[in-house]
Amino acid sequence: KKGKMYYRFSDNIACCILFEQINNTLYCNYCVVPLYIPSNAMCLCYGNRIESLSDHSIQPLIYSQSDDVCISWIKVVLEFIEKRVFPFFECVDSTEKLNDFLNIGFPSCKKYFSCTPEQYIRLLAYTNFVLGKKEEAVSYVAEAFRQLDVNSTISTTIIEKRKEELQHLLDLLSLSVDIQQEYIRETISNTLNNLFHLLNLDHL
Numbered sequence: 760k761k762g763k764m765y766y767r768f769s770d771n772i773a774c775c776i777l778f779e780q781i782n783n784t785l786y787c788n789y790c791v792v793p794l795y796i797p798s799n800a801m802c803l804c805y806g807n808r809i810e811s812l813s814d815h816s817i818q819p820l821i822y823s824q825s826d827d828v829c830i831s832w833i834k835v836v837l838e839f840i841e842k843r844v845f846p847f848f849e850c851v852d853s854t855e856k857l858n859d860f861l862n863i864g865f866p867s868c869k870k871y872f873s874c875t876p877e878q879y880i881r882l883l884a885y886t887n888f889v890l891g892k893k894e895e896a897v898s899y900v901a902e903a904f905r906q907l908d909v910n911s912t913i914s915t916t917i918i919e920k921r922k923e924e925l926q927h928l929l930d931l932l933s934l935s936v937d938i939q940q941e942y943i944r945e946t947i948s949n950t951l952n953n954l955f956h957l958l959n960l961d962h963l
Contacts (some may be wrong), residue, residue: 769852877906
């Protein structure tokens with residue numbers, strides 16, 4: 760547990776439940792965090808709000824509600840997490856299982872993820888890189904570049920930054936396995952520190 764976030768590590772994946780307060784409204788989010796993707800801040804794109812997964816049958820909680828309404832909301836949310844979110848986590852709680860899930864295609868993944876097509880392809884690129892699938896990773900990096908070239912929703916600065924990251928990944932794919940493994944270890948360590956304030960997973 761960290762603040763309003765609850766998480767569990769499995770393989771190189773963090774499965775998270777996050778309660779988020781915006782003004783006077785409380786939202787419940789879930790997300791998958793692949794530790795091998797460089798990250799400086801928590802991103803919920805590989806997840807969604809509970810209300811979306813529930814087809815809006817579960818609405819966010821307004822703080823002005825009565826105690827009985829709040830207690831009822833908590834019970835409904837916890838039951839939904841147990842029945843729908845935890846089984847999903849079990850399907851993606853390793854690099855191999857996450858890759859299998861991603862391979863069902865973007866439209867099907869959108870049921871659980873709020874990511875853009877570019878973020879989806881980026882995840883496939885890194886996941887295949889970690890799995891040692893060089894040809895697949897190179898192909899996904901090329902597709903991610905193409906997605907960025909047609910993306911009109913984000914700033915030029917962000918696009919250039921993401922392209923630099925993709926180029927670095929592409930360069931890594933031409934280097935030795937030892938160098939690649941060292942990069943993966945360093946990235947996991949940095950992501951753990953940046954997002955969870957942990958140095959490693961040894962004690963978990």
